[in-house]
Amino acid sequence: MTTSAQKVAVITGASQGIGAGLVDAYRKLGYAVVATSRTITPSEDADVVTVQGDIADPSTAERVASAAIERFGRIDTLVNNAGIFIAKPFTEYTSEDYAAVKGVNLDGFFRLTQLAVEQMLRQGGGHVVQITTSLVDQADSSVNSVLASLTKGGLQSATKALAIEYATRGIRSNAVSLGIIKTPMHSEEHHATFAALHPVGRMGEVSDIVDAVVYLENAPFVTGEILHVDGGQNAGH
Incomplete structure (x- = not known):
């Protein structure tokens, strides 16, 4: 069970893929975890609390933050992993596409990060990590990605702004x-x-991303960093 010294990570989009890999990684680091997604199911691990819900809905963020604080008493790390990618020609995006991508990629980040940072300030420190895409930096003519670039690009800018705003208050971004x-x-x-x-001629593995997040977690002098784990995409073609 958790103790007052045990750190706590909150992970969105945690039911499969990268999110599930991050839950396992933070448990191996000794963290308790609050994991959320639309389809997540209860965990048999007493130090993993799951919260089912749409992160685009601010009420989900409220429930996630409350679960972390009520159960474990703190939030040390938030990984904003949840994301939607819809590949269409720009003129074919619908208002529903826009609302869906903005809702998860931006709205989901906004309220939960506010709540997490408020708790981190009470504790005297913490760490926020966003998962973005290298298409923000290097558009690719074979991938239609305006909505991804619009929203994930916003997250990259916010990452740096958060890092500077809270650099003297113990919170890294x-x-x-x-x-x-x-x-x-x-x-x-x-x-x-x-x-x-x-x-590099291959897709990435979940472990590549998990290793990058764990590196950032253990790098106290690193903040405001956009760490490209993309097989060279950011360097160009």
Whole structure:
């Protein structure tokens, strides 16, 4: 069970893929975890609390933050992992597409991060990590990504702004900028096509991203960093 000395991580989009990998990684680091997604199910681990809900809904953020504080008494790390990617030509995006992507990628970040930072300030420190995409920095003519760039680009800018605003108050803010990662979001039949989009010639693994987040977690002098874990995409083609 948790103790007053045990750190606590909150992870969004935690039911599968990168999010599930992060839950496992933070448990191995000794953290208690509050994990949330639309479809997440209860955990048998007493130090993992799950909260089911749509992170685009501010009430979900309220329930997640309350669960962390009521159960464990603190929030040391927030990983804003939840995200939506819809690839369409710009003129074909619908208002529903826009609302869905903005809701998860930006609105979901905004309220939960506010609540987490408020708690971190009470504690005297903490760490916020955003998961973004290298398409923000290097657009690719073969991938239609305006909504992803609009929203995840906002997260990258916010990452740096948070880092500077709270640099003297013990709160760090960083981001991991991804290439295309092998997760249940991507069917195996498309893996060869996705691999070719990376200069290194392969897709990323969940472990590549988990290792990057764990590095940032253990790097107290690093803040405001956009860490590209993208098989060379940010460098160009």
